[in-house]
Amino acid sequence: MRLTRRDVLLTGMAGAAVAATPVWALDKLTIVATTGMIADTARRIGGDFVQVKALMGPGIDPHSYRQTRSDIVAMTRADLVLWHGLYLEAQMQEFLHKLEKRVPVRAVTETIPSGTLRVHPSYADKFDPHVWMVPEIWAHCALRIRDVMSEARPDMAEAFATNADTFLQELKGLQAYGKSALSTVPQEKRVLVTAHDAFGYFGREYGFEVLGIQGISTQSEAGLNRISELVNVLVERKIGAVFVESSVSDRSIRALGEGAAAQGHNVIIGGELFSDAMGADGTYEGTYPGMIDHNVTVIANALGGQTPAHGLTGKLSAGF
Structure with a gap:
C-alpha cells in the first residue's frame, strides 16, 4: 500500500x-x-x-x-x-x-x-x-x-x-x-435504422438488421442517394420507426421520415439512442449499464417488443 x-x-x-x-x-x-x-x-x-x-x-x-x-x-x-x-x-x-x-x-x-x-x-x-x-x-x-x-x-x-x-x-x-427483451420484438420488425452504422455488433448479437445513413465513422458522407435508398426501404418494407443518436445530428434521420411521408408512409422517431456517448452526467443513463439498459429498452419498445416500465433495473428516467 x-x-x-x-x-x-x-x-x-x-x-x-x-x-x-x-x-x-x-x-x-x-x-x-x-x-x-x-x-x-x-x-x-x-x-x-x-x-x-x-x-x-x-x-x-x-x-x-x-x-x-x-x-x-x-x-x-x-x-x-x-x-x-x-x-x-x-x-x-x-x-x-x-x-x-x-x-x-x-x-x-x-x-x-x-x-x-x-x-x-x-x-x-x-x-x-x-x-x-x-x-x-x-x-x-x-x-x-x-x-x-x-x-x-x-x-x-x-x-x-x-x-x-x-x-x-x-x-x-x-x-x-x-437477449430476453429484444427477443420479444417480432421477427419482421427487427430492422434498426440509425444515423450511422454504430450498431453492427448489436445487430449481429441480437439478430437485427442494421441500416445506417452514414458508415461506421461519422466522418463519412450522408449522401442524398443513401437517404433516397433508405426512404424506399422504409416504404417498401413498411418499417415504422427510425432512431436518432445523442452524438449525431438528427437532420438526416428526420429527412428519412419526411421522404417516407411524401410517399404516404408514416415513420415515427422511435427514440434517442446512445451510440458513441453516454447520457447526461449524474444520471443512470450516464453510466455504461444505464446506456445499454436504455438502448435495449428503447429499441425493443419502439419496434413492438415488451420490457419492464423503467428498464432492467427500474432506474431509467423515462417510462415505456
Whole structure:
C-alpha cells in the first residue's frame, strides 16, 4: 500500500508501521480516459482508489474529437491514459502514440480476440470500433482496464480484481436482459435504422438488421442517394420507426421520415439512442449499464417488443 508523505512521517515518529491507512489518505491513481464508457468502467473497477477524468462527455462524437489544450495538460500529468483504439479516436491517434513516450497510454480494445471484431466493407483495413454495444464483448475491455490499472498500482490489484468481478456480473445481467427483451420484438420488425452504422455488433448479437445513413465513422458522407435508398426501404418494407443518436445530428434521420411521408408512409422517431456517448452526467443513463439498459429498452419498445416500465433495473428516467 502506497502511503502519503504525512503517513511516512508519522510512521517514523511512532517507530512502527502504520497498521491501516484510510482510503482518503492514499495517493489516488489519476486516469484520463477518452470516452465516457471507458471512464465509467475505470471508476467502477478502481472505486475509491482512482480519480478518473473523461475527455468526451455526453453528446460528443469521438470520431471527430480533437484534443484541447486542457486535455493535453491533463493527459501529460496523468498516471495512466486509457483510450479506445480501433481508430475510434481518429483525430487523436497520432497525438496518443507520441504521448506513449512520456505517459503509460493503453488501448482498452487491444485484447479483444480478433475473431470477435467486425470487419466492414466500407472501413478498409480497420475493424468496427463500436464494441461497447454488446456487454459480453465489453467485458474484454473491462478486464484489460483492470490489468493495466493493476500494473500501475500493484498494491491495489486485489481491490481492482474484486471490483472487476462485480462489474463483470453486472455485464452478464445486461447481456441476458438484451437477449430476453429484444427477443420479444417480432421477427419482421427487427430492422434498426440509425444515423450511422454504430450498431453492427448489436445487430449481429441480437439478430437485427442494421441500416445506417452514414458508415461506421461519422466522418463519412450522408449522401442524398443513401437517404433516397433508405426512404424506399422504409416504404417498401413498411418499417415504422427510425432512431436518432445523442452524438449525431438528427437532420438526416428526420429527412428519412419526411421522404417516407411524401410517399404516404408514416415513420415515427422511435427514440434517442446512445451510440458513441453516454447520457447526461449524474444520471443512470450516464453510466455504461444505464446506456445499454436504455438502448435495449428503447429499441425493443419502439419496434413492438415488451420490457419492464423503467428498464432492467427500474432506474431509467423515462417510462415505456
